[in-house]
Amino acid sequence: MRNLLPFLLLGAMPGMLMAQPDAEQILRKIDKQMVTESAEATATMVITNRRGRETRITSRSWSKGENTSLVEYLSPAREKGVKMLRLEDVLWMYTPQADRVIQISGHMLRQSVSGSDLSYEDMVDNGKLLDLYDAAVVGEEIFMDRACYVLRLRAKEGSDEVTYAQRKVWVDKTRYLPLKEERYAKNGTTLLKNFEIRSVQKIGNRWYPKEMYFKDVLAKGQGTLYIIDDIKFDVTIPEYMFTKAALRE
Amino acid sequence: MFRFLMKGMLRDRHRSLLPSIVVAMGVLLTVFMFCYMKGIFDDFFNNAAMYDSGHVKITSRAYYAEKDVLPNDLALEDGPGLMEMLRSEYPDLQWSERVKFGGLLDAFDENRETRAQVGAGGIGIDFFGPDTAEQNRWNLRAGLQEGTLPQKPGDILMGKTLAGQMHLSVEDDVTLISSTVNGSMVLNNFHVSGIIYFGTPPLDKGVFLADINDVKAMLDMGDWSSEILGYFNSSHYDDLQAEALTMEFNAAKSDSTDRFSPLMTPMLDDAGLREYFGYASKAGSIMSFIMIFAMGIVLWNTGLMGAIRRYGEMGLRLAVGESKGHVYRSLIVESLGVALMGTIVGTIFGLGFSYWLQEVGFDIGSMMGDSQMLMPTIIRAHITPAAFYIGFFPGVFATLLGAGLSGLRIFKRDTASLFKELET
Amino acid sequence: MILFKLAWRNLVGAGLRTWLNVLVLAMAFILMIWGKGVVDGMAYQLNDAMTNIEFGKGGQIWHSEYDAMDPLTIEDSHAAYPEEVNTLIAAHTAAPILIRQGTIYPDGRMQTIKVKGIHPEQEVMDLPTDQIVKGATGLTPALIGQKMADKSGLEVGDLLTVRWRDAKGTFDAREVEIVHIMNTVVQTVDRNQIWIPLDELQEMSNLQGEATVIALDDPFEGVPASAAWVYRDLDFLMKDMNDMIKSKNFGGNVMYGILFAIALLAIFDTQVLAIFRRKKEMGTLMALGFTRAKVIGLFTIEGSMHGLIAFAVGFILGSPLFYLMTTKGYAIPGGMDDYGMALGNVIYGRYGPDLLIGTTFILFLTVVLVSYLPTRKISKLTPTDALRGK
Incomplete structure (x- = not known):
C-alpha cells in the first residue's frame, strides 16, 4: 500500500490539474470576451421604479480601451441628446437643454444611473479583471443549464480603485462568459450586488452578453435589465469624438 | 349735568388731563404689548405655514412617510384633477401646489465652464397662475432686494446670501444639477430675475424659488403634485378648524391601503409643532393676563387717587346740599369720561405703534448673524381684532373700579369730615 | 434720619394707595427676574449641553x-x-x-x-x-x-x-x-x-x-x-446658539421695557398727584424750618421707599417661585430638542446674585429718578403760597 501512494498521487495529479484549470487563464479568457479594444453599441436599460412602473432608456455608446467611452441617450424623448464622456477617471455630462458640460465628480459618480441598480461607475467600468484581481477556482456548478467554473476573485494587494474587493463568478466553461457574479464588500461576507447574464449572442467568433441583470442586494427593488440590442467590435472611432468640445456639437 | 362736568374737566387740567395721560400711557403699553406678543407668536407659526406646511397639507401617504428626503417620485398623481376637486369642494381654503427639491447650483463663466458649485434647496411655487396668492403669501415684493419678480418661465428668485456666495447677480444664468423623479440626472438652466431677502437665515443662505411648472417639467413629474398646501382665508392658523377638516377629508378621500392616495395633515403635525403650539399659546395667555392685570392695578390706582384727592370738594358739595348719590354719580361719570378719553387716545397710539411694527418691522438680523435656525430675523407686531378692545379692560374698567371704590367713602363719611379734608 | 421716619409714616398712613403701588412694583420686579432667569437658565443649559456633549469644553x-x-x-x-x-x-x-x-x-x-x-x-x-x-x-x-x-x-x-x-x-x-x-x-x-x-x-x-x-x-x-x-474655539462652534439667545434676549428685553414702564407709571402717577395735593403740607414743613432741598428729599424718599418695600415684598413672594424654578424647573411639553435646540423637557431658572442685584439696582435707580423728577416743582414753591395750598 505504501508503494501505491506515490503512484496514486501521480495518477491523480493530472486529473486535479484538469478539474482546476489555471484561474488566471480563465480570467484572461473572460477579459478577452468582455473587454473590448473599441466598440460601438446600442443598448436598452429597463428600470422598474418604486411605483412598480417600467422605464426603458436606450443609448448608443462608443468605447476605446479601458478608460475612454462616450454614451449618448436616444430615448425617451427628454433624455435624447444627453451625453456622458469618460476620460480616464473623469466623467463629463452634457445635456442639450442646458447646453452645459459639467464634470460629475466624487459622490455623484456613485449615484445610481436613472434610478437603476447601476452607478455611473458601473456604467463606465471596462477594466480587465486580470489586472485587478487574484483568482482561484473554488468549484464547478451548472448554472442556467451551462457548466460553469466557480471562481473566487480577490482584489490584488495594492491595486487602486477596486469597487468590489471580492467577487464570486460563475464562468461558462466553453464560452468563458461570467454568467453570474456575486459582488462582495471588502469583508468578503456582505453581498452587495448580483449580476447575471440572462442571454448571450455571438458576434463574429466572440460570445458576448445580450441581456444582463443587475441587482443592488441591500436595497429593495426589482433590479435592472440591460439589453445590448446591437454591438460592433473593433470599429474605428474618430479621436475628436472623445473630447469635451465634441460634446456640445 | 354732562355739560357742567365737561366744563369742570376742561378747566381743571389736573382733574382731567393728567389722569387721562396716565390712562392713555397705560392703555398704549397694554395694546402695544399685546400686539407685540401676538406678532412674535404668530410669526413663528406663520413662518412654518408659509414656507413649509400650509395650514393643512395634502400629500400621498407614501410621500408623507418619507417627507424628510423630499421623495418627489412618490407624489400624488393627477394634480390638476385634485386641485379642481379641492377648489370646488373646499372653497373656504386657498389651495397652492409646491414642489421642494434639492440639487447643486452651478454658476458658469462666459465659456460655460463651471465657476462655482453650491448645494441648494429649491422650492417650486405658483408664480404665474391666474389667481395665485403665493406672491403675497411669501411677501415677495417686500423682500425683493434687486431685480424683478419672475416674469417668464425659467426665472428664479435667489436667497440673498446664497447669491452672494455664488457671486451671482440679477440677469445671470445658473445651472441646477438635480435628478428627475425617474432618477435621471438633469441639468437645467435658470435665469436669476431677482435677489430676495427672506429674513430667515437658512432660507437666505440656501434656497431659491422657481416657478412650479418649470420645476415639474425639469423633474419630469408630468401632472403629479408633491405637496398641495391649503390656507384658511383668515390667514391665521386655527387648529380646531384644521383638525376637523383633516378628519373629514381623510375619511372621504384617503385610503389607508393605498400608498398613493392623498393624505391631509394639519400644520402642527406636519411641522411637528403641536406640543409647542399648546405650550406657547398658554404661556402667551398667561403673560397677557399678568400684564393686563398689572396695568389694571396701576389704573385702578389712578382712578382711586383721582377720587381721593377730591374728598374736600365733595364735602363742600354735600354741604351746599347735593345728595350723596348725585355726587357719587357725577364722580363716576367724570372718571368714565377721563377713562374713555385716555383709553381711546391710548388705543389709537398703541395701535399706531403696533401698526408701524407690523408693517415696517424691526430687523434684528444684524444681531442674529448667520443663524441656522428657521427663525424670522424681523420682529413684527400683529394687530388682531382683540387689540382694539383689550385696552378697555385696564383703561376703563380698572379706572372706573378705582374711582367707584374710593367714591364709596362718600357714603361712609359724614359731610363734616369730608369737608374737613378740604382744609388739609 | 428724620426724613426717613417721616417718609415711612406718610407711606404707612396712606394705606391702600401705598400697598397698591408696592404690589405693582413687586409684581413687575418678580416678573422681570423670573423671565430673565428663565432665559439665563435656558442659555446656560444650551451652553452646557453643547459644550459638554457636542463639542468639548475647550472647543x-x-x-x-x-x-x-x-x-x-x-x-x-x-x-x-x-x-x-x-x-x-x-x-x-x-x-x-x-x-x-x-x-x-x-x-x-x-x-x-x-x-x-x-x-x-x-x-x-x-x-x-x-x-x-x-x-x-x-x-x-x-x-x-x-x-x-x-x-x-x-x-x-x-x-x-x-x-x-x-x-x-x-x-x-x-x-x-x-x-x-x-x-x-x-x-x-x-x-x-x-x-x-x-x-x-x-x-x-x-x-x-x-x-x-x-x-x-x-x-x-x-x-x-x-x-x-x-x-x-467655542465662539466659532456656538455661533448659531449665541445668535439665537441674542434674539430671545431681544424679545425678552422688550417685555422688560414694558414691565418697567408699568411700574414707573404707577410711581410717577402717585408722585405727581402727591405733589399737587400736598402743597399745604409742604408749606407747613417749610414753615417749620425745612429747606426746599429737604422737602424734595422727603418726597423723593417717600417715592423711593415704595421701591424698597416692593423689593422686600418681591423677595418674600418671589423666593418660593424662584426656588421652585431652580429646583423643579419649568416643564415644556415634548421638549425643545425637536426644534433644533438642545434643551430637555425641563428648563431650570437661574437666579444668580448678579441678576438679582442688577435688576434690583436698575429698578431702584429708576424708581428714585421717577420719584425725584416731579418734586423739582417744589423748588419753585414759596412757603406762603404753599401754606395756602396754591
Missing part, C-alpha cells in the same frame, strides 16, 4: 477641509492627529473623532449616515461612549441616539449592515450591533449617525491614526503646527 480642532454644515467635505477631511494633541489624547483631555460617510438600509431603503469613530474610554465629550463595548455577537458595537433609533426602527441588540467606501473607493460593509441607545437633547450627536470604536473605524476605512476633529477639554493655545488642522 475642537478641525481638519481644515471640514465643514460641519457641508456633508460633501467629509470624504477628504481626515489627517493624522496633530502632534500637539498626542499627549492630551493619552491624558484623556483630547478625544480624536473620525467621521466617515456610510450607507444603511433600514427596511430596504437607502439612508446616508455619518459613521463616527471615538475612543470608548474618552472623557472629553459627555457621551455614554463607555457603553460601546462588544456584545455577545462579537460584532462591532455601535451607539446611537433615540431619534436615530426611532427614525430607522432600531433597538438594542439589532444588527445593522453599514456600507461605506474605504480611502481607495472600495466598498466595504460590516454588520454592527446596536449595543446602546442614548437619550440626548443634542441632535447633532443623534440624527443620521452611529458611533463606533475609533480603532475599528480607522481600520475599516484604512485611516489608521487619523481623525476629522479633535474635541478638547481645554482651549488650544496658538495655532496647530500642521496646516491640515484649524482650531475652532
Whole structure:
C-alpha cells in the first residue's frame, strides 16, 4: 500500500490539474470576451421604479480601451441628446437643454444611473479583471443549464480603485462568459450586488452578453435589465469624438 | 349735568388731563404689548405655514412617510384633477401646489465652464397662475432686494446670501444639477430675475424659488403634485378648524391601503409643532393676563387717587346740599369720561405703534448673524381684532373700579369730615 | 434720619394707595427676574449641553477641509492627529473623532449616515461612549441616539449592515450591533449617525491614526503646527446658539421695557398727584424750618421707599417661585430638542446674585429718578403760597 501512494498521487495529479484549470487563464479568457479594444453599441436599460412602473432608456455608446467611452441617450424623448464622456477617471455630462458640460465628480459618480441598480461607475467600468484581481477556482456548478467554473476573485494587494474587493463568478466553461457574479464588500461576507447574464449572442467568433441583470442586494427593488440590442467590435472611432468640445456639437 | 362736568374737566387740567395721560400711557403699553406678543407668536407659526406646511397639507401617504428626503417620485398623481376637486369642494381654503427639491447650483463663466458649485434647496411655487396668492403669501415684493419678480418661465428668485456666495447677480444664468423623479440626472438652466431677502437665515443662505411648472417639467413629474398646501382665508392658523377638516377629508378621500392616495395633515403635525403650539399659546395667555392685570392695578390706582384727592370738594358739595348719590354719580361719570378719553387716545397710539411694527418691522438680523435656525430675523407686531378692545379692560374698567371704590367713602363719611379734608 | 421716619409714616398712613403701588412694583420686579432667569437658565443649559456633549469644553480642532454644515467635505477631511494633541489624547483631555460617510438600509431603503469613530474610554465629550463595548455577537458595537433609533426602527441588540467606501473607493460593509441607545437633547450627536470604536473605524476605512476633529477639554493655545488642522474655539462652534439667545434676549428685553414702564407709571402717577395735593403740607414743613432741598428729599424718599418695600415684598413672594424654578424647573411639553435646540423637557431658572442685584439696582435707580423728577416743582414753591395750598 505504501508503494501505491506515490503512484496514486501521480495518477491523480493530472486529473486535479484538469478539474482546476489555471484561474488566471480563465480570467484572461473572460477579459478577452468582455473587454473590448473599441466598440460601438446600442443598448436598452429597463428600470422598474418604486411605483412598480417600467422605464426603458436606450443609448448608443462608443468605447476605446479601458478608460475612454462616450454614451449618448436616444430615448425617451427628454433624455435624447444627453451625453456622458469618460476620460480616464473623469466623467463629463452634457445635456442639450442646458447646453452645459459639467464634470460629475466624487459622490455623484456613485449615484445610481436613472434610478437603476447601476452607478455611473458601473456604467463606465471596462477594466480587465486580470489586472485587478487574484483568482482561484473554488468549484464547478451548472448554472442556467451551462457548466460553469466557480471562481473566487480577490482584489490584488495594492491595486487602486477596486469597487468590489471580492467577487464570486460563475464562468461558462466553453464560452468563458461570467454568467453570474456575486459582488462582495471588502469583508468578503456582505453581498452587495448580483449580476447575471440572462442571454448571450455571438458576434463574429466572440460570445458576448445580450441581456444582463443587475441587482443592488441591500436595497429593495426589482433590479435592472440591460439589453445590448446591437454591438460592433473593433470599429474605428474618430479621436475628436472623445473630447469635451465634441460634446456640445 | 354732562355739560357742567365737561366744563369742570376742561378747566381743571389736573382733574382731567393728567389722569387721562396716565390712562392713555397705560392703555398704549397694554395694546402695544399685546400686539407685540401676538406678532412674535404668530410669526413663528406663520413662518412654518408659509414656507413649509400650509395650514393643512395634502400629500400621498407614501410621500408623507418619507417627507424628510423630499421623495418627489412618490407624489400624488393627477394634480390638476385634485386641485379642481379641492377648489370646488373646499372653497373656504386657498389651495397652492409646491414642489421642494434639492440639487447643486452651478454658476458658469462666459465659456460655460463651471465657476462655482453650491448645494441648494429649491422650492417650486405658483408664480404665474391666474389667481395665485403665493406672491403675497411669501411677501415677495417686500423682500425683493434687486431685480424683478419672475416674469417668464425659467426665472428664479435667489436667497440673498446664497447669491452672494455664488457671486451671482440679477440677469445671470445658473445651472441646477438635480435628478428627475425617474432618477435621471438633469441639468437645467435658470435665469436669476431677482435677489430676495427672506429674513430667515437658512432660507437666505440656501434656497431659491422657481416657478412650479418649470420645476415639474425639469423633474419630469408630468401632472403629479408633491405637496398641495391649503390656507384658511383668515390667514391665521386655527387648529380646531384644521383638525376637523383633516378628519373629514381623510375619511372621504384617503385610503389607508393605498400608498398613493392623498393624505391631509394639519400644520402642527406636519411641522411637528403641536406640543409647542399648546405650550406657547398658554404661556402667551398667561403673560397677557399678568400684564393686563398689572396695568389694571396701576389704573385702578389712578382712578382711586383721582377720587381721593377730591374728598374736600365733595364735602363742600354735600354741604351746599347735593345728595350723596348725585355726587357719587357725577364722580363716576367724570372718571368714565377721563377713562374713555385716555383709553381711546391710548388705543389709537398703541395701535399706531403696533401698526408701524407690523408693517415696517424691526430687523434684528444684524444681531442674529448667520443663524441656522428657521427663525424670522424681523420682529413684527400683529394687530388682531382683540387689540382694539383689550385696552378697555385696564383703561376703563380698572379706572372706573378705582374711582367707584374710593367714591364709596362718600357714603361712609359724614359731610363734616369730608369737608374737613378740604382744609388739609 | 428724620426724613426717613417721616417718609415711612406718610407711606404707612396712606394705606391702600401705598400697598397698591408696592404690589405693582413687586409684581413687575418678580416678573422681570423670573423671565430673565428663565432665559439665563435656558442659555446656560444650551451652553452646557453643547459644550459638554457636542463639542468639548475647550472647543475642537478641525481638519481644515471640514465643514460641519457641508456633508460633501467629509470624504477628504481626515489627517493624522496633530502632534500637539498626542499627549492630551493619552491624558484623556483630547478625544480624536473620525467621521466617515456610510450607507444603511433600514427596511430596504437607502439612508446616508455619518459613521463616527471615538475612543470608548474618552472623557472629553459627555457621551455614554463607555457603553460601546462588544456584545455577545462579537460584532462591532455601535451607539446611537433615540431619534436615530426611532427614525430607522432600531433597538438594542439589532444588527445593522453599514456600507461605506474605504480611502481607495472600495466598498466595504460590516454588520454592527446596536449595543446602546442614548437619550440626548443634542441632535447633532443623534440624527443620521452611529458611533463606533475609533480603532475599528480607522481600520475599516484604512485611516489608521487619523481623525476629522479633535474635541478638547481645554482651549488650544496658538495655532496647530500642521496646516491640515484649524482650531475652532467655542465662539466659532456656538455661533448659531449665541445668535439665537441674542434674539430671545431681544424679545425678552422688550417685555422688560414694558414691565418697567408699568411700574414707573404707577410711581410717577402717585408722585405727581402727591405733589399737587400736598402743597399745604409742604408749606407747613417749610414753615417749620425745612429747606426746599429737604422737602424734595422727603418726597423723593417717600417715592423711593415704595421701591424698597416692593423689593422686600418681591423677595418674600418671589423666593418660593424662584426656588421652585431652580429646583423643579419649568416643564415644556415634548421638549425643545425637536426644534433644533438642545434643551430637555425641563428648563431650570437661574437666579444668580448678579441678576438679582442688577435688576434690583436698575429698578431702584429708576424708581428714585421717577420719584425725584416731579418734586423739582417744589423748588419753585414759596412757603406762603404753599401754606395756602396754591
